[in-house]
Amino acid sequence: MKGEMKIRRLFSKGSEKYKEGDFRGLLVYPSTSDVILAEKILKGEGYKVRVVGPPPHLRTGCDLVIEFPLIEQLGIERILKEKGRIPLKVIPISDEILEPIDLCQKKDFGDYLMIRAANMKLVIDKRTEQIVNISGGGCPDVPYLAEMLIGRNLKETPSPKDLGHTICAYALHIAYEEMLKEVD
Template sequence: MALANLFKRKASGPPASGRADRGLLVFEHTSEVIRAERLLKESGREIRVMGPPPEIQRGCDLVVEFPLMEKLDILRILDEAGTAPLESVPVTGPLLSPVDLFQVKDFGDHLMVRAANMKLTVDKKTRTIVNVSGGGCPDVPYIAARLIGRTLDEAPAPREIGHTLCGYALELAHAEMVRLCSS
């Protein structure tokens, strides 16, 4: 194997959580998590937004899981952008494993994906969004009205029309639903 290939980033997603080579970034506000996610993905980093383990719940209800070997570069990127985390915690055991944000429920003709407190349900045959529920943010009714009755391909991305934690969680559910319905 060529030496250059040893340092190439993998195209696949990040390794399974709970491994000693992962760390968690803890932020005060959800908007900081969203900004950090965008910055780090744009820089080619393999990160995931997850729910925090109970032992480190501070600030908002999300953490960023990242490759621990890239900690210094990641912290530099975030610091330069004015989005430094409250803390960086290595995943040292199963108690510090982040919680997956997604729950999937198959109802036969319909499939529901829950991300955090938001749920998106589609008709499996037509890929039409039949329900949006959850959350308590003021933009949820507007987002739901724009999505229900449209297919996954026709519906606008929730991040384009929502601006709250509920809109962000619905974007995650939408992206997961698209992934599940495409396989």
């Protein structure tokens, strides 16, 4: 198992986005917290996965699914079963109708940079890397997240995923990770 992990990690370095022609699948869960826990398990095991928005006809009340390399399906399902995180569905992406929705968008406003992930927006001052605004969502923890993050340097703040427990906190975490990539 350890050797398999080292080999998988060796070949899974780099972007979590997939190239055209890669065979991918989606793991569908009933809730955001299930998606977050499954993603943490799989990344901890060295799998190259990413959280995306599901195609409209696959929504289950949770607006997130996990995209994964289809060639890894058996190993992924085995690990998730061992950890008690079995998905509702495992679906191969076989046509454009099943294409997942990328959650992040970037907008440059000169001195300010905004990353939007789902309905959450994170804005920094590019010169100081200070967080100047957080907005969107509608979850009860958004004001708390804003209070904890606005006015602080991006690289010195805790991850929003560690501060909140809703889909808004998770979406803000995705924006936060993308923003960290932008400023490096």
